[in-house]
Amino acid sequence: MVSTRASSTGEADAAAVRPAPAIARAxxxxxxxxxxxxxxxxxxxxxxxxxxxxxxxxxxxxxxxxxxxxxxxxxxxxxxxxxxxxxxxxxxxxxxxxxxxxxxxxxxxxxxxxxxxxxxxxxxxxxxxxxxxxxxxxxxxxxxxxxxxxxxxxxxxxxxxxxxxxxxxxxxxxxxxxxxxxxxxxxxxxxxxxxxxxxxxxxxxxxxxxxxxxxxxxxADWLGIAGLAFGLGGLTVVLEEGEREQWFSSPTIGLLSVISAVGFVLLAIGQLTARKPVIRLALLRDRQFGSVVVMVTVVGMVIYGTSYTIPQFLSGIAGYNSLQAGEIVLLAGVPSLLLMPFTPFLIRFVDIRAAVAFGLVILAISAFLETGLTSLSTGEAFVDSQLLRGVGTIFVMMFLNQAAIRSVPPELAGDAAGLYNAARNLGGSLALAGIAVIQDQRVWLHSRRIEESLSANGVDVQAYMAGQAQMLGGQAAAYRSLGNTIQVQALTMTYIDLFWILSVGIVAVMPLILFLRPLPRGAKPVASH
Known part of the structure; x- marks a missing residue:
C-alpha cells in the first residue's frame, strides 16, 4: 500500500511539473x-x-x-x-x-x-x-x-x-x-x-x-438536387410575386406552386432513399441546431424586412430620396463596427443563452419603438431603434453562428452552413412576401375604417371641407386632398402594424433559447443526433 501510494504521488508530482501541451494556433x-x-x-x-x-x-x-x-x-x-x-x-x-x-x-x-x-x-x-x-x-x-x-x-x-x-x-x-x-x-x-x-x-x-x-x-442524390431547385426556387418566386399576381388567380403562380410542391416531395424521397443526401435535413433533429435554424429565420425576416420597410416609409411618407433613406438604414451597421473587436471575447466568455436572449429582447424593443410612428415622422424617429437593432442583431447573429457551427462535427460543417444561411435568406424572402400581403390588405382596411369615422353630415367634417375648398380653390381639390390624407394615414398605420408583427414574431421564438447548449471552452463540437 505504501509503495503504491508513493508511486501515485510521484506520478502526480511529475504530471504537475510536466508542461501542458501547446494549443494549436492558426x-x-x-x-x-x-x-x-x-x-x-x-x-x-x-x-x-x-x-x-x-x-x-x-x-x-x-x-x-x-x-x-x-x-x-x-x-x-x-x-x-x-x-x-x-x-x-x-x-x-x-x-x-x-x-x-x-x-x-x-x-x-x-x-x-x-x-x-x-x-x-x-x-x-x-x-x-x-x-x-x-x-x-x-x-x-x-x-x-x-x-x-x-x-x-x-x-x-x-x-x-x-x-x-x-x-x-x-x-x-x-x-x-x-x-x-x-x-x-x-x-x-x-x-x-x-x-x-x-x-x-x-x-x-x-x-x-x-x-x-x-x-x-x-x-449523387439527383432527386434531392432537383427537388431542392424546384422546391426552393418555386417557393421563393411564389412568395415574391404572389401578391403582385393576385396569388392563385394567376396561372403562373398556380403552376409554380405545383412545381414547388413536387420539388419538396422529390427532396423528401431523396432524404429517405439516398445513401448520401445532397442536404442533410437530419441535422434539424438536433434540438440546438433546429432551434438555431428557426431563430435565424426570424432574424432574417427582421434584417431584410426592416431594411425594406424603413426606406419605403421614409420615401412614401417623409419624402426622402434613396440615398437619404439608405443612410438611416446604415445606422444599424454602426454597432456592428463598434462591437466587432469585442465579439470574440463575448463569444468566448458569455453564455450563449444569455447573449441570444439579450439580443432578441433588444430586437423586440427596437421594433416596438417603431410602433409609435406618425405621418409626421422623419428619419430621426428611426435613429434610436436602428442603433438598438444593430446591437440586437450582432448579439443574436454572432451567438447563433457559434451555436450552429458547434452543433455538428467539422465534417458536416458545410451541410450545416448551407441550412443555416438558406434559413436566413428564406426568412428575408418570407418577410418581403409578408410585407406585400399585409401592406395591400391593411392599407385597404385602415382606409375604410378612417372613412367610416368621418360622417359627411358631421359639423366638424363640413367645416373642414369648406375651409379646404376655400384654400385649395374648389370642392374637387378639397376631396382630393382628403383622399390623400386618408391614404397617408392608412399607410402609416400599416407600417405600424408591420413593426408590431415583427415584435411579436421575435418574442414568439424566445422560448427556443432553452434548447441552446452552453459548451465549455475547448470542448469538441457536439455531433448531431
Whole structure:
C-alpha cells in the first residue's frame, strides 16, 4: 500500500511539473483563408441589396416596367436560395478551393454582364448568375472557419463572418444609392471587379488544392438536387410575386406552386432513399441546431424586412430620396463596427443563452419603438431603434453562428452552413412576401375604417371641407386632398402594424433559447443526433 501510494504521488508530482501541451494556433495561411471567405461572403451579401436604391434608374435605362424591374432583385435571391444548401455537396465534389475559385471568377464575370446590360433579359441572366455563384460564397466562409481555425480562435472568425453578413444588406442600398447619384448605376456592379480580383488572389495563396471527387456525380442524390431547385426556387418566386399576381388567380403562380410542391416531395424521397443526401435535413433533429435554424429565420425576416420597410416609409411618407433613406438604414451597421473587436471575447466568455436572449429582447424593443410612428415622422424617429437593432442583431447573429457551427462535427460543417444561411435568406424572402400581403390588405382596411369615422353630415367634417375648398380653390381639390390624407394615414398605420408583427414574431421564438447548449471552452463540437 505504501509503495503504491508513493508511486501515485510521484506520478502526480511529475504530471504537475510536466508542461501542458501547446494549443494549436492558426498560421498566416489559415487567416488569409478566413479573410478570403469573409470577403466573398461580404461581396455576395452586399449584392443582395445594392440595386434596391438604384432600381428606378436601372428600369428606365433598360426599358423595364416597375413590375418587370422587381425581377432584378428577385432573380438574385431565388438563385442564391437554391444554391446555398447545395454548397456542401459542391464542396465535396469539387474541393473547397476549386469551388471558391470557380464561384468567385463567375461571380465577377456575371457582375460585369449586369453592368453592361442594356435589356431586361440580359440583366436577369446576369443577376441569376450572380445569385448562383454568390450563394456558394456565403456558407463556405463558415466552412473555412470551422475547418481551418482551432476551437479557441473560431470566435474571431465567426465575428468577422457575422459582421459581413450583417453589414452587407445594410450598406448595400447606401453604396448603390451613392454610386447612382454621383457616378452611374453601372458601377454598383463594376465595383465587384477589383473585389473579385482580390478574392481570387487570396484564394490562390491561402487555400491548398484538394482533389476533386467527380465520382460523386454517379452517386449523387439527383432527386434531392432537383427537388431542392424546384422546391426552393418555386417557393421563393411564389412568395415574391404572389401578391403582385393576385396569388392563385394567376396561372403562373398556380403552376409554380405545383412545381414547388413536387420539388419538396422529390427532396423528401431523396432524404429517405439516398445513401448520401445532397442536404442533410437530419441535422434539424438536433434540438440546438433546429432551434438555431428557426431563430435565424426570424432574424432574417427582421434584417431584410426592416431594411425594406424603413426606406419605403421614409420615401412614401417623409419624402426622402434613396440615398437619404439608405443612410438611416446604415445606422444599424454602426454597432456592428463598434462591437466587432469585442465579439470574440463575448463569444468566448458569455453564455450563449444569455447573449441570444439579450439580443432578441433588444430586437423586440427596437421594433416596438417603431410602433409609435406618425405621418409626421422623419428619419430621426428611426435613429434610436436602428442603433438598438444593430446591437440586437450582432448579439443574436454572432451567438447563433457559434451555436450552429458547434452543433455538428467539422465534417458536416458545410451541410450545416448551407441550412443555416438558406434559413436566413428564406426568412428575408418570407418577410418581403409578408410585407406585400399585409401592406395591400391593411392599407385597404385602415382606409375604410378612417372613412367610416368621418360622417359627411358631421359639423366638424363640413367645416373642414369648406375651409379646404376655400384654400385649395374648389370642392374637387378639397376631396382630393382628403383622399390623400386618408391614404397617408392608412399607410402609416400599416407600417405600424408591420413593426408590431415583427415584435411579436421575435418574442414568439424566445422560448427556443432553452434548447441552446452552453459548451465549455475547448470542448469538441457536439455531433448531431
Amino acid at each position: 498560421d498566416a495561411a489559415a487567416w488569409l483563408a478566413v479573410a478570403a471567405g469573409t470577403l466573398g461572403a461580404f461581396m455576395a451579401t452586399l449584392d443582395i441589396s445594392i440595386v434596391n436604391s438604384s432600381l428606378p434608374t436601372i428600369q428606365g435605362e433598360i426599358g423595364a416596367s416597375g413590375t418587370e424591374g422587381t425581377w432584378i432583385a428577385t432573380a438574385y435571391l431565388v438563385a442564391e436560395i437554391v444554391v446555398i444548401p447545395l454548397s456542401g455537396w459542391l464542396e465535396r465534389l469539387l474541393g473547397l478551393r476549386t469551388l471558391l475559385l470557380i464561384a468567385a471568377t463567375l461571380f465577377t464575370i456575371f457582375s460585369m454582364v449586369c453592368g453592361i446590360s442594356t435589356t431586361l433579359p440580359m440583366m436577369i441572366v446576369g443577376r441569376v448568375g450572380q445569385g448562383f455563384t454568390g450563394g456558394a460564397l456565403i456558407p463556405t466562409a463558415m466552412t473555412i472557419i470551422a475547418t481551418r481555425l482551432p476551437r479557441d480562435q473560431q470566435p474571431i472568425g465567426n465575428a468577422l463572418f457575422g459582421c459581413t453578413v450583417i453589414l452587407g444588406p445594410v450598406i448595400g442600398p447606401v453604396i448603390g444609392g451613392w454610386l447612382t447619384e454621383n457616378v452611374s448605376w453601372h458601377y454598383a456592379f463594376f465595383i465587384n471587379l477589383p473585389v473579385g480580383a482580390t478574392l481570387i488572389t487570396l484564394l490562390l495563396v491561402a487555400l491548398p488544392h484538394q482533389r476533386s471527387r467527380l465520382d460523386q456525380l454517379r452517386q
